[in-house]
Amino acid sequence: MLLSVKDLCVKYVTFEGIVHAVNGVSFDIPERGTLGLVGESGAGKTTTALSLMRLIPVPPGIVERGKISFEGRDLDALSGEEMKKIRGNRISMIFQDPMTSLNPVLTVGLQIAETIAAHQNMSEREAMKKAREMLEKVQIPAARYKEYPHEFSGGMRQRVGIAMALACNPRMIIADEPTTALDVTIQAQVIELMRDLRDEFSTAMMLITHDLGVVGEVCDRVAVMYAGEIVEEGSLEQIFEHARHPYTNGLFRCIPDIDEDNSRIQPISGLMPDPCDLPAGCCFHPRCPECMEICRTRKPAPFTENGQMVRCCLYTRGGAGQ
Amino acid sequence: MLRYIFKRIVFLVPVLLGVSILIFVIIHLAPGDPAETLLGPSATAQDLAELREQLGLDKSLVLQYFTFLTNTLKGDFGRSIRTNNSVLEELLDRFEPSLMLAIFSMTLAVAAGIPLGVLAALRQNTWVDTLCNFVALLGFSLPGFWLGLMLMLLFSIMVPILPSSGYGEWKQLIMPTVVLATNTTAVIARMTRSSMLEVVRQDYVRTAKAKGLNGRLILLRHIMSNVLIPVVTVVGLHFGHMLGGVVITETVFSIPGVGRLIIDAIRFQDYPVVQGGILFFAFCLSLVNLGVDLIYALLDPRIKAQYRAG
CATH class of the missing domain: 1.10.3720.10 (MetI-like)
Incomplete structure (x- = not known):
């Protein structure tokens, strides 16, 4: 397994209280595998991604427990220097907002080249040459390497971000809502580009999104996150065709279906629970249409069948809770 | 970039012109008479009038301003009333x-x-x-x-x-x-x-x-x-x-x-x-x-x- 995360728990200590952002998340990503991490805003997706890079700001963040192993190495055991050699080199990240994630006062060429120079034994000139090649790879004319981020459109900036992430040929890319900030027409282009380059560079990918359409395009496994937990995980087909968790089903009902006559969107009623004050029992029970008495008190244990994991008392009625 | 610098330097002209008018007006509106300050309380009316004429203070304000302006454009800031030194020299000093x-x-x-x-x-x-x-x-x-x-x-x-x-x-x-x-x-x-x-x-x-x-x-x-x-x-x-x-x-x-x-x-x-x-x-x-x-x-x-x- 390329990446294996076991029981990751992250919290933030704030004035309002302790925010339980990630509560016991476990998942694996094999070589060349693509996992889609789906969920509403505030479900803990970005926190999960940042903990993989060990970029959680401390304070206020605290990684309580959890084991992250990547290429057989335990990332928590690495020193800061060793971790730097992994960031941008073995695991790299594409961020959500291309308007703010590039440095406004540095040329895009330099911003790509410095990643290369940091990890590969290369002179500045060679790194710059490689950076120009990377720009061509993301369909930006290499001659524009001297330009600054403000001279590019949102979609192009995100492509610069992709070039930066791929520059050192990483084993894994974490893409944190890479298309959320873009126009719909540009989203498709960027997703297609990412998929093509992932195949060309044969990297694994973790795609964070709340857009199930994007997941269907790119991923082969899907994990659904809710209130800091993975409530369901399975192959693309399992999740799209045979979703088990009421929350996953609710997410799909939020997408209008043009084949059906009565194609009204059915939103999930209620709001995500306050991460400072999570409900007892199953976190989803206050919003769950199939909530039972037991859900209010017992935290459902994971139930796995044919590689599809679900955390819901509907399936573990007799099982022991955590 | 060079064009921008040039433009900015050209814009200096109206700024300095405005400043010169403001200073001129404020100074001359302030109460007091340099001739009196210079000659002291014992000066006669005739002495004062002569000095004012010598300094050009008897002319109208507009005329005084234009004299000041044309002299300044020629690089001549005039002479100090007090020390009679060239103003420019004194400033640079x-x-x-x-x-x-x-x-x-x-x-x-x-x-x-x-x-x-x-x-x-x-x-x-x-x-x-x-x-x-x-x-x-x-x-x-x-x-x-x-x-x-x-x-x-x-x-x-x-x-x-x-x-x-x-x-x-x-x-x-x-x-x-x-x-x-x-x-x-x-x-x-x-x-x-x-x-x-x-x-x-x-x-x-x-x-x-x-x-x-x-x-x-x-x-x-x-x-x-x-x-x-x-x-x-x-x-x-x-x-x-x-x-x-x-x-x-x-x-x-x-x-x-x-x-x-x-x-x-x-x-x-x-x-x-x-x-x-x-x-x-x-x-x-x-x-x-x-x-x-x-x-x-x-x-x-x-x-x-x-x-x-x-």
Whole structure:
């Protein structure tokens, strides 16, 4: 397994209280595998991604427990220097907002080249040459390497971000809502580009999104996150065709279906629970249409069948809770 | 870029013209008569009238203004009523100490203020931060004349290693430089700290970390280049202020600078010196502003792009 995360728990200590952002998340990503991490805003997706890079700001963040192993190495055991050699080199990240994630006062060429120079034994000139090649790879004319981020459109900036992430040929890319900030027409282009380059560079990918359409395009496994937990995980087909968790089903009902006559969107009623004050029992029970008495008190244990994991008392009625 | 600079220099003309009219009007509206001041209470009406005619004060204001304007355009700022020296010579003579003091003080303030601010921001909410803030607050609140007198007491009287006043040798500049730099250092440190706290939270700093870059490279290349943009504004404003002469510091340390020249000229209603001095000051300030704007363009490509378009 390329990446294996076991029981990751992250919290933030704030004035309002302790925010339980990630509560016991476990998942694996094999070589060349693509996992889609789906969920509403505030479900803990970005926190999960940042903990993989060990970029959680401390304070206020605290990684309580959890084991992250990547290429057989335990990332928590690495020193800061060793971790730097992994960031941008073995695991790299594409961020959500291309308007703010590039440095406004540095040329895009330099911003790509410095990643290369940091990890590969290369002179500045060679790194710059490689950076120009990377720009061509993301369909930006290499001659524009001297330009600054403000001279590019949102979609192009995100492509610069992709070039930066791929520059050192990483084993894994974490893409944190890479298309959320873009126009719909540009989203498709960027997703297609990412998929093509992932195949060309044969990297694994973790795609964070709340857009199930994007997941269907790119991923082969899907994990659904809710209130800091993975409530369901399975192959693309399992999740799209045979979703088990009421929350996953609710997410799909939020997408209008043009084949059906009565194609009204059915939103999930209620709001995500306050991460400072999570409900007892199953976190989803206050919003769950199939909530039972037991859900209010017992935290459902994971139930796995044919590689599809679900955390819901509907399936573990007799099982022991955590 | 060159076109932009040229344009800015052309814009200086209306600015200076406006300033010249303002000064002229204000001076002549102020009560008092330089002829009376010059000749003293014993002067006869005839003496006064003769002197006024000699100085051109008997003509109408508009005519006086145009004489002043045409002479200035020819590079002739006139002669001091009080000393009869050429105003331009007197200004240039007095400008050197002010310029030296401004350059040294600003260098000291930048060299001390920026590291102080960076240190405070990097160690936010620790005792280092508290100490830096305390020092900055102290520097900001200490009045210059008091600090000057205390330094004199300490280094000229109790431990006599520095001369207390005057201008000419480098030793005489040390204390005034420190006094003048104190306040600016504090402002620069506070500005750097807050700007830095803002910048380190930006997404692009996280991106830089995610790329696995060295901490030093992130600080110098990614953070400082953005931190300095607002700091340059403060440096420019304070430098312009320093160039105009800092009357209190100059007075405390008996430095013959522009500030004291203009104050004395105002007291004696020495019209030509006041007019020339303030016009010269306005010119210097405009040049400093232009310099600041050019440094902006150097630091921030977005601003440079606007200049190109404009």
